[in-house]
Amino acid sequence: MTLTxxxxxxxxxxxxxxxxxxxxxxxxxxxxxxxxxxxxxxxxTVERKEGLYRRGEALVKVVDLPGTYSLTAYSEEExxxxxxxxxxxxxxxVAVVDACNLERNLYLVLQLLELDAQVVLALNMSDLAAARxxxxxxxxxxxxxxxxxxxxxxxxxxxxxEALQEAVHRVATGQERKPAFRLNYSADLETEISxxxxxxQADPALREGYPTxxxxxxxLEREFDLHERIRATPGGARLLAEAEAALERxxxxxxxxxxxxxxxxxxxxxxxxxxxxxxxxxxxxxxSDHVDALLTNPWIGIPLFLGVMYLVFGxxxxxxxxxLTWIDATLTGPVSGWVSALLVALHAPAWIHELASKGxxxxxxxxxxxxxxxxTLYLFIGALEDSGYMARAAFVMDRMMSVIGxxxxxxxxxxxxxxxxxxxxxxxRTLEHPRDRLLTALLVPLMSCSARLPVYVVITLAFFPGxxxxxxWSLYALGIVMAIFMGLVxxxxxxxxxxxxxxLIELPPYRLPSPRNLWLGTWMRIRAFLRQAGTMIxxxxxxxxxxxxxxWGVGRLEQSYFGRASAALAPVFEPAGFGTWEASGALVTxxxxxxxxxxxxxxxxVGETLHxxxxxxxxxxxxxxxxxxxxxxxxxxxxxxxxxEMLTPGIALFPAQAPATDSALLRALxxxxxxxxxxxxxxxxxxxxxxxxxxxxxxxxxxxxxxxxAAVYQTGLAWIVAVAVHHGARLVGLG
Amino acid sequence: MSDSVxxxxxxxxxxxxxxxxxxxxxxxxxxxxxxxxxxxxHTEVQVLRARPGQPMLLSVRESRLALDRRLARKVLVQAxxxxxxxxxxxxxxxxxxxxxxxxxxxxxxx
Numbered sequence: 001m002t003l004t005x006x007x008x009x010x011x012x013x014x015x016x017x018x019x020x021x022x023x024x025x026x027x028x029x030x031x032x033x034x035x036x037x038x039x040x041x042x043x044x045t046v047e048r049k050e051g052l053y054r055r056g057e058a059l060v061k062v063v064d065l066p067g068t069y070s071l072t073a074y075s076e077e078e079x080x081x082x083x084x085x086x087x088x089x090x091x092x093x094v095a096v097v098d099a100c101n102l103e104r105n106l107y108l109v110l111q112l113l114e115l116d117a118q119v120v121l122a123l124n125m126s127d128l129a130a131a132r133x134x135x136x137x138x139x140x141x142x143x144x145x146x147x148x149x150x151x152x153x154x155x156x157x158x159x160x161x162e163a164l165q166e167a168v169h170r171v172a173t174g175q176e177r178k179p180a181f182r183l184n185y186s187a188d189l190e191t192e193i194s195x196x197x198x199x200x201q202a203d204p205a206l207r208e209g210y211p212t213x214x215x216x217x218x219x220l221e222r223e224f225d226l227h228e229r230i231r232a233t234p235g236g237a238r239l240l241a242e243a244e245a246a247l248e249r250x251x252x253x254x255x256x257x258x259x260x261x262x263x264x265x266x267x268x269x270x271x272x273x274x275x276x277x278x279x280x281x282x283x284x285x286x287x288s289d290h291v292d293a294l295l296t297n298p299w300i301g302i303p304l305f306l307g308v309m310y311l312v313f314g315x316x317x318x319x320x321x322x323x324l325t326w327i328d329a330t331l332t333g334p335v336s337g338w339v340s341a342l343l344v345a346l347h348a349p350a351w352i353h354e355l356a357s358k359g360x361x362x363x364x365x366x367x368x369x370x371x372x373x374x375x376t377l378y379l380f381i382g383a384l385e386d387s388g389y390m391a392r393a394a395f396v397m398d399r400m401m402s403v404i405g406x407x408x409x410x411x412x413x414x415x416x417x418x419x420x421x422x423x424x425x426x427x428x429r430t431l432e433h434p435r436d437r438l439l440t441a442l443l444v445p446l447m448s449c450s451a452r453l454p455v456y457v458v459i460t461l462a463f464f465p466g467x468x469x470x471x472x473w474s475l476y477a478l479g480i481v482m483a484i485f486m487g488l489v490x491x492x493x494x495x496x497x498x499x500x501x502x503x504l505i506e507l508p509p510y511r512l513p514s515p516r517n518l519w520l521g522t523w524m525r526i527r528a529f530l531r532q533a534g535t536m537i538x539x540x541x542x543x544x545x546x547x548x549x550x551x552w553g554v555g556r557l558e559q560s561y562f563g564r565a566s567a568a569l570a571p572v573f574e575p576a577g578f579g580t581w582e583a584s585g586a587l588v589t590x591x592x593x594x595x596x597x598x599x600x601x602x603x604x605x606v607g608e609t610l611h612x613x614x615x616x617x618x619x620x621x622x623x624x625x626x627x628x629x630x631x632x633x634x635x636x637x638x639x640x641x642x643x644x645e646m647l648t649p650g651i652a653l654f655p656a657q658a659p660a661t662d663s664a665l666l667r668a669l670x671x672x673x674x675x676x677x678x679x680x681x682x683x684x685x686x687x688x689x690x691x692x693x694x695x696x697x698x699x700x701x702x703x704x705x706x707x708x709x710a711a712v713y714q715t716g717l718a719w720i721v722a723v724a725v726h727h728g729a730r731l732v733g734l735g
Numbered sequence: 736m737s738d739s740v741x742x743x744x745x746x747x748x749x750x751x752x753x754x755x756x757x758x759x760x761x762x763x764x765x766x767x768x769x770x771x772x773x774x775x776x777h778t779e780v781q782v783l784r785a786r787p788g789q790p791m792l793l794s795v796r797e798s799r800l801a802l803d804r805r806l807a808r809k810v811l812v813q814a815x816x817x818x819x820x821x822x823x824x825x826x827x828x829x830x831x832x833x834x835x836x837x838x839x840x841x842x843x844x845x
Contacts, residue, residue, distance in 0.1 A: 070771040074764050103796040104773050221767075256776075257762035263770035267778070289783060292799070296784055296792055395801050399788055502765060502806050503790050506772070507799040 010052065010061035012172040013088065017081060017112060018096030019105050020067035021388075021508035023124040026155035027096050028064045029520050031165070038524040040701075041066075041080050047429065049524075055165050060172075063090065069104070071111040072259075073225045076434050085117055086210060091172035093117040094164065099129035099136060099152070100509065102278060106270045109145065113181045116211040119148045120167045122160070126152040128511075135279040144273040146181025156514045182213075185265050188253055192246040193217060199242055203235035219243035220250065221259045288509045292392065301396035308393070309415045312380050315643070320372035322638035326631050327372070331365045334624035351552065359545035363538040366593060367530065370422055370693065374529060377416065377423035378522035384412075385430060386513035391505055398503050404484050405491030407431055408503065410440040414483070417447030418476075421694040422533075425701060426525070432505070435495050438702055442490060442710055445690035446483040448476050451594035455685045458598055462666040463678045475686050482687060482717065533696035540692040544592050557604060562588070576684060576722040577677030587684070593691050605668035676729035680722040687718035741814065746791070746807035748782045754812035755779055761809045769810070772800060779815060 018024040028036070032051030041048045049064035065084060066077035073079045085093065095112055097105040112119050123138060142150040149167040153160030170176040184190060196216035200206045206215065209229075218226055220243065230236040247258060254261040295301050339356050384390045390409065398408030409431050416424035424444045428437045456475055460468040547562035557563050558581065566585035573579045573587075582604045590597035673681065689711045690698075699707035742757050756778045759766045773796040774780070783799065784792035790801045 069768075072764075072767060072771065074768050074771075101797045104798050107771060107773070256758055257766065259767050260759065260762060260770050260775070263767065264775040267770075267773060267775045288799070289794075292783065292792065296789070298786075298789065391801070395790060395792070398790060503801065503803040504765075504768065504772075504806065505801050507792070507801055509799075 009059060011058040012091040013061045013063060014092040014094060014168050014172065015084065015088075015090040016062060016064045016094050016096060017085075017108065018067060018124075019069055019098065019101075019108060021506065022067070022096045022098040022101075022105060023155050024064060024067055024096045025517055025521070026514060027094065027122055027124060027153065027161075027164075028062060029517055030153075030155045030158050030161045031062055034520070034523075036520075036524060038528045046077055046080055046434070053165070055169055058169070060165075060168070063088075068108065070108055071115065072221065073223055075432070077432075079225065082115075085112070085115055091118060092120055092168045094120050094122050094168060096122045096124050099123045099126045100132060100134065102136065103267075103270055103274045106273065107266060110183065110266050110270065113145065113148070113179065114183065114217065115214050118171045118178065119145075120164065120171055121145070121148055121150045122155075122164055123150055123152045124155055126160075127154045127157075133280070137277045137279070140277040141273070144277060146179035147177070148179045148181070149176065156517070183266065183269055185262065188250060189220070189258075189262070189265075192220060192250060196220070196239070196243060196246060199235065199239050203233055203239070205233040206230065206235070206239070217262070220247060221262060222247070288388075288507075291510060292507065295389075295392040296395050298396055301392065305393045305396060305411075308384070308389075309412065312377075312384070312412075312416070315376050315380055318642045319639045320376045322635035322642070323372035324369055326635040327368050328365060329631060330628050331361055331368070334628060336361055337624065338621070351549075354549060355545070358549075359542045362545070363541035366541050366693070367534040367537050370420075370529070371526060373420055374423050374426065374526055375522055377427065378525055379518055381412065381427055381430065382518045382521050383513045386511065386517065388508045388510045390430060391507045394505060395507065402503075404443075404487030405495075406440060406443075406487060407433070407436045410436060413440050413444050414447055417444040417449060420449050420451070421445045421447070421690055422697045425694060425697040426529070428701070438706060439487070439490055439495060441698060441702060442706075442713070443483045443487055445694055445710065445714060446479045446486065446687065448479045448686055449594065451691070452685055454595065455590075455597045456682050458601075458665065459669065459673075459678050459682045462669040463673070463675045471682075475682060478683065478721075479686055482721070486713075486717070529697075529700070532700040533693065536696035536699065537693050540592050544589060557585070572719075573684075573722075575726070576680040576719065577726040578673060578681045578684075580672065582672060583681060587688065590685065591689055591692060593693070594685070597685060601669070602665050605665060605672060674735045676726050676734045679729050679734070680726035683725045684718045684722040687714060687721055689715045689718075742811045743813070744808045745780070745782075745802075745810040745812045746785075746804050748785060748791075748812060748814075750782055750785050752782045752785075753779060753815040754782065755815050757811045757813055759809065760811055765806065769802075769806070773798070774800075774810065780812065 016024050016028055018027075028049060028051065031053050033053070035053065036049055036051035039048050039050075040046065046066050051062045051064070053060050053062065063084065065081040068075070068078045068081050071078055071082045071085070073082060084090075093112055095109045097109060109119065109121060121141070123136065123141075126136070129136060136152075138150040138152060142148055149171065151160050151164045151167050153164055155161065167176075185193070193213065193216045196219055197212045200210070200212045200215055206212075215226075215230075219230075219239070227240060230240060250258045250261075295304065336357055339361065340353060343353055343356060381390075384393070390412070393411070394408035396408070397411045401408050401410050410428075412430065413424045413427040416427050421444055424447070425441050428440045428444070431437045431440060453472070456472045457468065460471045464471055544562070547565065548557060548560050550561045558567075563581060563585065566588055567581035569584040569588070570579045570581045573584055578584075582601070585604060586597045586600040589600040669678070689695075695707045695711060698710055745754065745756075748754050756774055756776055758776055759769060759774070778795060781794035782791065783794055790803050791807050793800045793802055
């Protein structure tokens with residue numbers, strides 16, 4: 001049975017709620033193991049995790065709600081969590097609470113209880129609390145909160161998970177009585193709440209849809225996004241008018257705002273509970289503060305962070321490369337051999353051979369090539385995140401990033417963009433606000449990724465051999481300048497309604513990341529990538545293969561549909577100086593992968609074959625497998641060597657030598673382009689539509705509309721800048 | 736809120752100072768968010784780091800919060816411990832200013 005099918009037959013649903021950094025992911029992993037699925041909430045850019053576990057006969061579905069500090073609709077995450085709890089009414093809600101930070105964490109628990117949720121409290125990281133000298137009386141805590149089950153857990157070690165499942169089971173199956181919890185507010189508030197409650201009671205649509213006391217309170221807390229739904233019900237308009245009147249009366253006595261008065265009252269209650277149940281007589285000062293004193297100092301924190309980013313960048317690009325080579329060698333070598341041997345044995349027609357070797361295997365290779373990169377990225381970003389370091393990095397980088405309207409954390413995806421835009425776009429997940437996430441993702445492709453470098457190298461070597469290095473640096477700089485410019489434009493125009501959210505984050509205590517959580521998170525996200533983005537990349541590379549081979553039996557590339565389409569496109573590039581079918585053809589294949597720009601040019605200008613017709617020796621599966629294994633070992637050793645090299649100083653941002661290019665291509669290019677057109681061409685390659693993998697990642701994260709928007713704006717920007725560069729270069733006397 | 740207490744904006748508090756929150760001088764979603772993170776009246780706040788041009792680093796109810804200065808300006812507090820903001824800024828003006836002050840002091844003495 002597949003996971004999705006099993007989820008439908010689950011006996012009951014349990015939701016996980018909790019503050020960010022309370023260890024919700026650990027609890028989720030401890031409960032479900034590998035029986036989980038990572039996706040997005042429908043129509044949202046917020047990650048949704050779902051999983052399953054078995055308890056005795058019962059199959060239990062677990063939904064991991066986004067980590068939130070409260071259930072007010074302040075952020076998208078909170079709205080999602082609240083709506084899920086109100087609409088789906090899960091049979092149990094596990095409130096994951098950081099035992100070291102009880103007071104702040106209990107605020108959310110209180111809101112869950114006020115929402116009438118069937119709460120089980122998981123007192124997580126109880127070992128750390130004990131180590132710090134905090135003694136928590138779980139029974140007293142349970143009693144203070146209306147008798148909800150309280151289970152001490154150490155999720156990273158799997159401690160207390162069974163007891164938690166047991167408690168959840170009892171609550172979900174109704175063996176445990178519903179907690180009788182009610183927090184009483186000041187008399188004037190209570191009067192208005194009960195007044196509104198009677199109105200809600202009178203309206204069946206509202207009575208059925210929401211817990212009445214909760215809805216009454218939400219009206220007083222000015223939760224505007226509920227208003228529309230309320231207005232749609234028969235008694236809705238009257239209720240809203242009454243609520244408005246009640247608010248007016250209350251505001252006279254609570255000038256600071258009724259919502260703030262309610263929050264204050266909740267914290268007053270929580271403070272009393274914590275005083276009662278926590279013995280803090282032996283608490284020492286948190287060692288985190290001493291480390292923070294160093295890391296948040298800009299003179300230490302910023303260089304350190306740049307160093308860390310240099311390391312991550314190097315790891316993502318360099319260390320994953322041997323594995324990339326291995327995947328490539330395995331696919332083009334043994335696997336192609338097996339496939340063609342199989343096809344020969346089956347007497348398959350020639351076009352199937354072509355499709356398999358040039359379309360399918362190449363396409364699969366293009367998808368698999370991202371796995372080593374993404375795996376290293378997720379592992380390291382995960383480690384930075386889980387250890388608590390990322391929040392400190394955001395703290396020191398905030399001032400710099402705020403210039404272009406971005407959050408301090410956005411620095412990480414931007415730097416990763418120099419390696420590859422795909423992992424960089426996935427790295428935007430670390431940002432909290434959807435606005436920041438989208439804005440960052442739109443700017444990331446302007447960072448020149450490593451696949452564009454070969455194009456710069458070949459063109460600059462052909463036309464400006466003496467200034468190649470300086471020119472390549474200028475192209476990187478141009479990308480950054482464009483990102484700053486577009487950042488300013490987008491935050492003014494696109495997100496003008498939403499100003500940069502004020503910088504307000506929690507610096508979680510430093511913790512050792514759990515390898516199990518890192519590994520599971522990495523594996524689940526890679527699976528999601530293969531399923532969602534992988535199909536789109538494969539499709540695009542098949543489409544290009546099809547276009548280059550049709551009409552069937554076409555001799556020269558120029559006469560294929562691909563050549564004709566490129567010719568039709570060529571006039572568009574006339575103003576930039578490179579309006580030939582050859583140039584536009586190279587750009588079209590560059591859309592599939594930027595690496596392909598040069599190989600297409602070689603094929604077109606010099607007549608080299610794009611993927612050489614592969615002649616395979618007779619198949620020997622055992623020998624092949626052995627070879628694959630040996631190569632994998634060698635790749636791992638090479639990755640290890642590079643890792644060591646990374647940790648020792650010695651900076652080489654660019655590969656030492658240019659990719660091997662024959663002078664034939666350089667000569668052909670010099671004939672085909674004028675210097676000013678060549679310059680415009682590289683600028684266009686720098687800025688134009690991100691490759692299909694990047695678009696697939698954007699679509700996966702932000703939906704089709706934003707992926708299309710990214711493609712259109714970037715191509716437009718690239719065209720304008722390329723035209724400007726072409727004419728500018730001619731003005732200063734470049735041919 | 737009485738006028739007898741010496742209140743000042745949180746942004747004027749200094750590193751190492753402990754203050755008590757009096758009120759938020761604004762409302763709306765951001766004010767509510769601050770309150771939900773534990774910044775409600777009568778809460779003790781420790782200022783772990785207050786450096787110009789950086790967010791402020793606070794200790795609130797066992798958690799560490801980084802807070803934009805623009806926001807801190809709208810949070811009214813009163814001193815519990817530590818020097819009052821009206822006193823000269825000893826040791827917190829950066830090494831340049833400290834050096835200059837030392838020189839000036841030397842000159843008056845001589």
